[in-house]
Amino acid sequence: MTLDQLAAALGTSAANVHRWETGKVGITLDRLAGIAAKLRCSVVDLVAPEMRVPVVGKVGAGSVVNAVDDYPLGQAARFVRCPDRLDPQKTVAVEVEGDSMLPIEEGWLLFYTRNYDGVPSECLGKLCVVQLAGGGARYVKRVKFGRRPGTFNLYSTNAREIEDVLLSWAAPVLEARPTSEDDLAVEQSGPIDVERDHKRLNDC
Numbered sequence: 001m002t003l004d005q006l007a008a009a010l011g012t013s014a015a016n017v018h019r020w021e022t023g024k025v026g027i028t029l030d031r032l033a034g035i036a037a038k039l040r041c042s043v044v045d046l047v048a049p050e051m052r053v054p055v056v057g058k059v060g061a062g063s064v065v066n067a068v069d070d071y072p073l074g075q076a077a078r079f080v081r082c083p084d085r086l087d088p089q090k091t092v093a094v095e096v097e098g099d100s101m102l103p104i105e106e107g108w109l110l111f112y113t114r115n116y117d118g119v120p121s122e123c124l125g126k127l128c129v130v131q132l133a134g135g136g137a138r139y140v141k142r143v144k145f146g147r148r149p150g151t152f153n154l155y156s157t158n159a160r161e162i163e164d165v166l167l168s169w170a171a172p173v174l175e176a177r178p179t180s181e182d183d184l185a186v187e188q189s190g191p192i193d194v195e196r197d198h199k200r201l202n203d204c
Helices: 003-010 013-023 031-039 041-047 183-184 194-203
Strands: 050-059 078-081 093-098 109-110 127-132 139-145 152-155 162-165 167-172 175-177
Touching: 003 013, 003 031, 050 109, 093 139, 109 127, 127 152
Parallel strands: 050 093, 050 139
Antiparallel strands: 050 078, 093 109, 109 175, 127 139, 127 167, 139 152, 152 162
16 A cells, blocks of 8 residues: 555545654544554554564575565565564565475575675675576575686575576575564554655565
8 A cells, every 4th residue: 555545545645644654743543543444453563663574575495486576566475573683674574485494494584684786795604585697586595606706506404506606686684483473463464654665675
């Protein structure tokens, strides 16, 4: 739901919604409840949206996952609780498909941040979310230099390595965890800060 769509559903202007969102104009509890109803979330989610991050797609751990972002800009499969030590303004999550990176199992959530292309040096030797060059498959693997210049080898814990591949980008996994009941509860909530989510999904 865009800012304009939310405003129309509430019978007001996008400018008014923006003023409420930024705190420039006070808002009543009744109005908050109305906004929460339109967004299918709780009032608590509205007053603490910074603790949620979007799940922007899946990543292969033995499986081939081709989409970089399975959802249109500004949308996501669901929104999940952000780990306490990470910046929710910069963090996104992906869901693992496959089991080649044990002890990480299928269905786990991986959290990372990325606002660049390429493979920074901090990725080497670490568990990363990566995408093959040319819009190719996306995996969770450990990254090392390949034998040919500009290429990389991708390692799993219990699958054959992928050798000498070109990568569009790699981002270190900052936290990994199984999906929890809290995450499933947040799955029912739609996006709250529309402008923020558009920018964050565009980066990732």
